[in-house]
Amino acid sequence: MAAPIPPVVADIAVPAAAPAAARPTWRRLRHNQALLVGGAILLLIVLVAVFAPWLSPHDPYVQDLTHRTAPPVWYDKGTWLHPLGTDQLGRDYLSRLFYGARISLLIGLSVALISGLIGTALGMAAGYFGGGIDMAVSFLVTTRLSVPVILVALATVAIVGGSLWVVILVLGLLKWDRFAVVMRSATQQVRSLEYVSAAQAAGASTWRIVRGEVLPNVVPHLIVIATLEAASAILLEAALSFLGLGVQPPLPSWGLMISEAKAYMFFSFWLIAIPGSALALLIFAINLAGDGLHQWLTPEDKA
Amino acid sequence: MNDSGIVLDVQDLRVDIDTPRGPLHAVRGVSFQVRRGETLCLVGESGCGKSMTSLAIMGLLPRAARRSTTRLAVLDEDLARAGRRRVNALRGNKMAMIFQEPMTALNPAYTIGEQLAEHYRHHRGASAAQACERAVELLEKVGIASAGQRLGQYPHQLSGGLRQRVMIAMALMCGPELLIADEPSTALDVTIQAQILRLLADLQAELGIAMVLITHDLGVVARIARQVAVMYAGQIVEQGPVSELFAAPRHPYTEGLLACIPVPGRTAPGTPLGTIPGVVPSLVGDLRGCAFHDRCRYTQPACRQDVPVRQAPPGRQWRCIRTEAG
Numbered sequence: 001m002a003a004p005i006p007p008v009v010a011d012i013a014v015p016a017a018a019p020a021a022a023r024p025t026w027r028r029l030r031h032n033q034a035l036l037v038g039g040a041i042l043l044l045i046v047l048v049a050v051f052a053p054w055l056s057p058h059d060p061y062v063q064d065l066t067h068r069t070a071p072p073v074w075y076d077k078g079t080w081l082h083p084l085g086t087d088q089l090g091r092d093y094l095s096r097l098f099y100g101a102r103i104s105l106l107i108g109l110s111v112a113l114i115s116g117l118i119g120t121a122l123g124m125a126a127g128y129f130g131g132g133i134d135m136a137v138s139f140l141v142t143t144r145l146s147v148p149v150i151l152v153a154l155a156t157v158a159i160v161g162g163s164l165w166v167v168i169l170v171l172g173l174l175k176w177d178r179f180a181v182v183m184r185s186a187t188q189q190v191r192s193l194e195y196v197s198a199a200q201a202a203g204a205s206t207w208r209i210v211r212g213e214v215l216p217n218v219v220p221h222l223i224v225i226a227t228l229e230a231a232s233a234i235l236l237e238a239a240l241s242f243l244g245l246g247v248q249p250p251l252p253s254w255g256l257m258i259s260e261a262k263a264y265m266f267f268s269f270w271l272i273a274i275p276g277s278a279l280a281l282l283i284f285a286i287n288l289a290g291d292g293l294h295q296w297l298t299p300e301d302k303a
Numbered sequence: 304m305n306d307s308g309i310v311l312d313v314q315d316l317r318v319d320i321d322t323p324r325g326p327l328h329a330v331r332g333v334s335f336q337v338r339r340g341e342t343l344c345l346v347g348e349s350g351c352g353k354s355m356t357s358l359a360i361m362g363l364l365p366r367a368a369r370r371s372t373t374r375l376a377v378l379d380e381d382l383a384r385a386g387r388r389r390v391n392a393l394r395g396n397k398m399a400m401i402f403q404e405p406m407t408a409l410n411p412a413y414t415i416g417e418q419l420a421e422h423y424r425h426h427r428g429a430s431a432a433q434a435c436e437r438a439v440e441l442l443e444k445v446g447i448a449s450a451g452q453r454l455g456q457y458p459h460q461l462s463g464g465l466r467q468r469v470m471i472a473m474a475l476m477c478g479p480e481l482l483i484a485d486e487p488s489t490a491l492d493v494t495i496q497a498q499i500l501r502l503l504a505d506l507q508a509e510l511g512i513a514m515v516l517i518t519h520d521l522g523v524v525a526r527i528a529r530q531v532a533v534m535y536a537g538q539i540v541e542q543g544p545v546s547e548l549f550a551a552p553r554h555p556y557t558e559g560l561l562a563c564i565p566v567p568g569r570t571a572p573g574t575p576l577g578t579i580p581g582v583v584p585s586l587v588g589d590l591r592g593c594a595f596h597d598r599c600r601y602t603q604p605a606c607r608q609d610v611p612v613r614q615a616p617p618g619r620q621w622r623c624i625r626t627e628a629g
Contacts, residue, residue, distance in 0.1 A: 130366065131366065194402045195408050197402065200362075203390075203393065203396060204395070205391055212421070216410070216412035217411065
């Protein structure tokens with residue numbers, strides 16, 4: 001019945017594994033300008049934050065009321081003693097800017113971490129198991145979305161008082177909604193692919209599949225959301241500090257610096273422009289790096 | 304290991320799916336056995352329950368589907384009554400599955416080598432070096448040139464045919480006794496289809512494993528199977544050895560299917576091919592009698608009652624009230 005079986009021939013001559021294919025990532029990094037530029041700016045800001053005590057020309061907390069609102073060096077009256085001038089209490093503005101980077105990065109990182117953990121766990125559980133768990137998570141997300149962050153922050157600060165850790169916790173425990181939504185749909189998408197069934201057919205447990213098969217394929221989405229959320233947390237902290245609900249003086253947060261300078265902005269414009277520009281640069285760098293990372297990590301593009 | 308060499312024993316397998324209009328009986332009492340070194344082809348049109356049968360055997364049914372069976376044994380171990388842990392230990396190790404769609408059946412985030420090695424190491428506790436050696440050996444067995452280099456490649460760097468070969472190699476990593484292939488060649492182009500099927504037939508014969516091949520292509524059946532089971536509306540309507548069944552179909556549906564195939568030399572150009580009138584019945588709700596009765600040209604009132612399963616040597620079975628073809 002069955003015809004004699006001719007020998008198997010390999011389908012096609014695939015270009016025998018170009019050397020580039022062995023190390024896909026480093027080669028592609030060079031062509032990824034978004035990641036290079038964003039990463040470079042971000043690295044610079046991180047270095048400044050880490051080495052702030054050695055880089056700062058002055059103590060950021062020491063007031064010198066005889067040198068209040070001294071202009072930066074590029075103004076006529078500016079001096080190299082205070083390269084970026086001083087604030088309304090005579091504190092060195094460059095030093096405060098350096099120390100402020102620590103606060104912003106700390107907030108961005110820890111809020112993204114806390115909310116990322118909560119949101120990813122919820123979203124992946126909802127996307128993978130579906131059914132009742134999905135409904136419960138969706139309900140949680142809608143409930144969370146109906147709660148305005150600023151209002152909760154206001155209430156919390158009124159009850160326990162404002163501090164750096166209160167800001168981090170409030171933002172971290174509130175901003176997981178986007179992680180959950182995106183992780184849910186990304187997980188649903190991956191879950192329906194055959195390699196998940198194939199892993200089940202190969203005897204992998206649910207935990208192994210979620211961790212080993214699904215997670216690596218949703219990480220690119222996770223990175224993008226994490227960078228967006230980190231940037232938005234930094235901005236929210238600035239907003240909260242501006243409203244007096246966030247980081248408390250005399251800590252040098254960039255938002256607080258803008259807030260404290262708002263009374264002087266018509267006469268000493270740099271007081272508001274310098275921390276504002278720093279904030280904008282940081283957000284820009286994070287978003288750029290996030291975009292670049294996404295491109296770099298997306299598995300389909302590995303070539 | 305039992306003496307009879309029965310690797311897969313399925314008795315009265317049923318799969319029901321809950322729908323808003325009531326339960327959909329996707330698989331209705333399917334029974335078959337596959338012995339070591341034997342290939343069983345499950346054939347049937349789309350929606351006849353052949354994929355559901357394979358998923359039910361592997362325990363991969365969608366959440367809405369319920370499985371019930373009197374016996375579902377792989378190597379004498381009843382999967383329907385085994386714990387989850389035990390089932391996971393068997394899956395991938397003693398029983399493996401090849402999927403229809405090679406483009407999505409490999410995880411894009413890992414290299415071929417990582418994916419081949421993973422489950423082997425998991426089941427066998429082998430070292431990375433051993434797993435790598437085994438992977439190269441199997442990639443060569445499935446006809447992939449420069450296997451060592453392929454290990455470092457990602458799935459998107461391979462063509463569809465190569466991916467399906469990798470899938471076959473992956474299924475064979477742990478040396479399974481039972482291989483279920485769900486339309487392994489459907490997603491490939493025609494020339495590659497033939498190669499993959501030949502490869503599967505070769506490997507099956509060489510390794511002496513039991514294979515269940517699911518297909519809707521009767522040409523495939525004729526070429527590689529010894530046993531065939533024709534499914535219609537969730538039931539096996541006829542099964543038996545390929546040559547006898549093709550030569551003298553007993554069930555009117557099998558007869559109709561065979562009439563649809565053009566035979567080179569016998570089907571004259573310009574003459575219409577055979578068709579089966581009517582449509583497949585809905586499988587929702589209570590079903591009685593022969594599912595094919597409203598499309599059958601031999602239909603009679605008794606077809607609406609329960610239909611007996613008739614048997615005749617050599618190992619032929621069919622569900623029809625008629626005792627002989629004709």
